[in-house]
Amino acid sequence: MPRPRWSTVWITGASRGIGEALALELARRGCTVAISARSVEDLERLAQTVRSGPLPGRLQPYPLDVTDSDACEAAFRRIEAELGPIDLCILNAGSHQPVELDDFSPLPFESLLRLNVLGVVNGVAAVLPVWRRRRCGQLAIVASVAGYRGLPTATAYGASKAALINFAEALRLDLEGSGIVLNLINPGFVRTPLTDRNPFPMPFLLEPDDAARRILRGLERGGFEIAFPRRFVIWLKLLRLLPYRLYFPLVRRITRP
Template sequence: MSESMSVSERVSEGKIAWITGASSGIGRAVALRLARDGFRVAVSARSTDKLDELVAEMPDRLFAFPLDVTDLAASKAVVEAIRSTLGPIDLAIFSAGSYKRDSVRRFDSTALSDTMNLNVVGTAHTLEAVMPDMIARRSGEICVVASVAGYVGLPGGGFYGATKAALNNLCEALYPELEREGVRLRVINPGFVDTPLTKKNDFPMPFLISVEEAAEAIVNGLKTSRYEIIFPWKMALAIKLLHALPRRMQFALTRKMLRKR
């Protein structure tokens, strides 16, 4: 078997996937898509009821492992439970996270800390839990779901964007080391996706796509050798152009995103 072959190209071999944040949104859609493609998928989230509803859709392919990723010991225990129940994890997709609008008039450092703890530290917990076995086997694939919001600071999204910028930076730092250890790492940077989190937004969301379209983009990305899976392409192009602009021009555009007082 070729070492360059991606996990999703070896579906027929009965590979095991683990997805966090699987009770809703992108995580849920990707879990269903991978299960339909032949994976046995361990799904984790804090909501046991929603996990049970998900598993009921494909009980022979989906398996619930409830988890609060902010608990390191629990994250390690879940990885061990998956390994003993289903087998070694071949593909891990970490999509657990949350989002809440922020404002300088309601600046709340505790809210920032909570968001960092879930989005960044929680992801670090699952990385710490899954990497040792993959490194020991010199096999496996890890995908961290960040966001295009990590490219540019946008008004009202400072806390969320900061966590996604941190994840992008963390993955860039880990990539060369994991590559040397035989483990593939990717970062997934979605634009606006129609999920329970984005339904909170009260502003226009350009190039909004469905969770099914997001899952399709992710699975297609897994079939490539790309480090970054970013979509939809129009949003990717727009955010990268905004990121490349001189600060004066960048701020001229982001000022237009300010809410009216």
């Protein structure tokens, strides 16, 4: 097997869905992967699947609540002390909560913005000082195509992902000349416990292992945005150009259950 591109990788939100699939795919490639999430049991279950199987890599659990900035910094220091310098950090932790008009309140907005946005900011703040001194490192931020334009019941989730897209674009400009590579990952619909909550049909639905392979191919290529599936992304980016008088009725018709 060829030597993996990355030696040590840190993934947040690694216990399920895309994060779990990424951890397993990197272990197949021989990487040592620090896996973080809030659930100790889920992390141990995932790590055990690699310990007891034929995969050449290693998964090491580091339980973490990414909304705690001090805990993120401590986790980064501990991982580097125990596993070695982190080459790639994938900030994937996030959640989704549909917001219906009948139950509209600030609570899901506070929760999702704290986790989806500030959780990423805390991860960036943990790695950035060390990586700037080293002038190296690859940072991947997982947002979503849901951040391109408004979608039904996604007032909280879409707003958080739109904020991440803007954050990553601005950070990419600030990082020029630093030696740090920044990637923005915008997946389409991927079958996970989170997307199972969507009350509307999801076109071009992908399985997590397929999404993981697409993400890693994109990370290896090194372009800024990794967005997929391609046909869906092109369609959504064209929708961004439509005036509202055309956009709203079209999306309503497409997403109506």
